[in-house]
Amino acid sequence: MKQLIGDDVAHAAELLREGGIVAIPTETVYGLAANAFDEAAVLKVFEAKQRPSFDPLIVHIGRREDVHRVMKELSPGAEALMDHFWPGPLTLVLPKQDIVPDLVTSGLDTVGVRMPAHPLALELLRSLDFPLAAPSANPFGYVSPTTAQHVADQLGDRIPYILDGGPCIVGVESTIVGLDDGRWVLYRPGGIAVERIEEVIGRVAVTMKKVMPVAPGMLESHYAPRKPVHVGDVITLSQQHKSKRIGMISFREDHDVHCCEVLSSSGDLSEAARHLFSALRTLDASDCDVILAERFPDEGLGRGASTIA
Numbered sequence: 221m222k223q224l225i226g227d228d229v230a231h232a233a234e235l236l237r238e239g240g241i242v243a244i245p246t247e248t249v250y251g252l253a254a255n256a257f258d259e260a261a262v263l264k265v266f267e268a269k270q271r272p273s274f275d276p277l278i279v280h281i282g283r284r285e286d287v288h289r290v291m292k293e294l295s296p297g298a299e300a301l302m303d304h305f306w307p308g309p310l311t312l313v314l315p316k317q318d319i320v321p322d323l324v325t326s327g328l329d330t331v332g333v334r335m336p337a338h339p340l341a342l343e344l345l346r347s348l349d350f351p352l353a354a355p356s357a358n359p360f361g362y363v364s365p366t367t368a369q370h371v372a373d374q375l376g377d378r379i380p381y382i383l384d385g386g387p388c389i390v391g392v393e394s395t396i397v398g399l400d401d402g403r404w405v406l407y408r409p410g411g412i413a414v415e416r417i418e419e420v421i422g423r424v425a426v427t428m429k430k431v432m433p434v435a436p437g438m439l440e441s442h443y444a445p446r447k448p449v450h451v452g453d454v455i456t457l458s459q460q461h462k463s464k465r466i467g468m469i470s471f472r473e474d475h476d477v478h479c480c481e482v483l484s485s486s487g488d489l490s491e492a493a494r495h496l497f498s499a500l501r502t503l504d505a506s507d508c509d510v511i512l513a514e515r516f517p518d519e520g521l522g523r524g525a526s527t528i529a
Contacts, residue, residue, distance in 0.1 A: 225368045225382045229340065232383045233347045241265055243357040243371045244344060245385025246336040248309045248393050248411050249364040249497065250371050251280070251354030252379065256290070259321040262353050266323075268378040269360045276325050277353040278311050278332045278394070282345025290320050290333055290351060295399060297421040304420050307337035309390050309411025313398030324353050334394055340385040356393065357382075363445055363500045366391050370501065391494035397424060411493075445504040449511045457512045467508030469499050471516060479508050492516065 232242045239261045241254045252268060254261035256279045265277070279290050284302065287294065292315040301312060316331035325331050333351075336342065345352060356364040357371045357379075365371045368384035376382075395410035397417060404424045406414050418424050447467070450457050454468055458477065466477040472487045474480055481499035483492035493516075503511045 224376055224380075225372055225384050227340065227384050228381075229344050229347060229383065232344055232381055235381055236261075236344075236348060236352070239264075240381075241268060241379055243365075243368070243375065243379055243382040244341050244352070244354060245368070245383060245388065246280075246338045246341050246354075247388060248336070248390045249366055249388055250357040250368065250382075251278075251352075252357035252371075252375070253280070253352040253354035255348075256280075256324055256351045256353035257319055257321070258350075259323050262321060262323050265353065265355065268375060269355065269358070275355075275360075276328060276332060277355050278334060278396075279320065279324065280341070280345060280352045280354050281333060281335050282342050282348070282351075284335070286351060287333055290317055290331055291315065292317055297399075297404060300420050301397070301417065302335075305412055305417075306335040307342065308335070309337070309392075309394040310334060310417070311394045311396040311408075313396060313407060330398065332396060332398075338385055338388075340383060344383065363504065364393065364497050366497050389494070391497055400425075400427070445500050445511065447504050447508065447511050449500075449513060451513045451515055454512050454514045461510050461512065464509040465507060467503035467506055467511045469496070469503065469511065469513040471514045477512075479503055479506050489517065 235242050236255055239258055241252055241264045244251050244253045252265050254265045281287055298312055298314060301310060311332045311334040313330050313332045315329055316325055320331050358365050358374050362374060365374065366388040368382045371382050390411040393410045395412040396408040397404055397406055404421050406424050406426045414424055454470065454475065458466060467479040468475050468477045470480055470482050471492055472482060472485055474482050481502060483495045483499060
């Protein structure tokens with residue numbers, strides 16, 4: 221019997237060609253992948269994650285030219301963004317080709333597409349003749365996985381194989397941007413700071429649409445751990461919860477509480493964002509009663525981390 225975790229790209233590809241699902245590494249988080257053109261296969265992703273069918277999935281491609289198989293048209297701005305940030309943690313939301321099932325896009329006429337930077341993910345994608353629809357490989361509403369073991373701990377009894385590519389080097393989901401009435405909009409902050417994107421295409425607006433998501437990862441509860449989480453000034457929050465065993469996520473300073481996870485003692489936003497999901501997971505598995513999270517600086521990758529926490 222094949223081991224659940226391994227680095228056998230050929231085996232992963234075989235399972236996907238047969239209409240199965242496989243957990244795959246990317247530079248952001250681990251994804252739960254299926255043939256993006258096979259609605260029955262995509263349904264297995266929703267079933268494994270227990271994910272609402274109104275939350276769209278991101279389609280992953282292995283070659284730049286593959287974007288035309290899933291997207292109808294590319295604006296000059298989209299081409300420029302691909303030139304600068306692909307492969308990498310940037311998802312573009314643009315009009316879709318009819319071949320992309322409505323289940324992937326939640327019935328929308330747009331699709332989110334990206335090219336991951338992880339070498340094992342690219343090797344797998346380039347061995348297939350179809351793109352992969354792949355949300356994060358965790359039960360819906362739980363913390364996204366950044367190692368193969370995280371996936372096994374959460375979904376090991378629901379999926380046949382986890383392609384192990386080591387720890388994710390970015391550690392937060394991709395940034396998502398798209399065109400809305402001719403203007404570029406930030407749908408989700410993530411692994412690429414919006415300031416870098418604006419250097420390429422100019423001003424990017426921010427949308428707060430979250431009731432019916434127009435892009436992947438826009439549900440309010442997308443990142444919720446099982447334990448109650450409060451975000452804000454951790455000193456004030458500590459006083460409010462002093463009768464409880466406190467688990468704390470601190471940006472850079474250690475605090476005298478029951479459990480404290482320091483994300484970056486040097487104050488490096490990239491390092492902090494990379495460690496955030498792991499810190500949430502550690503505290504959620506601990507004996508603390510409540511998780512208090514310090515709000516990140518509202519700049520660069522801090523925006524993505526603040527959204528998650």
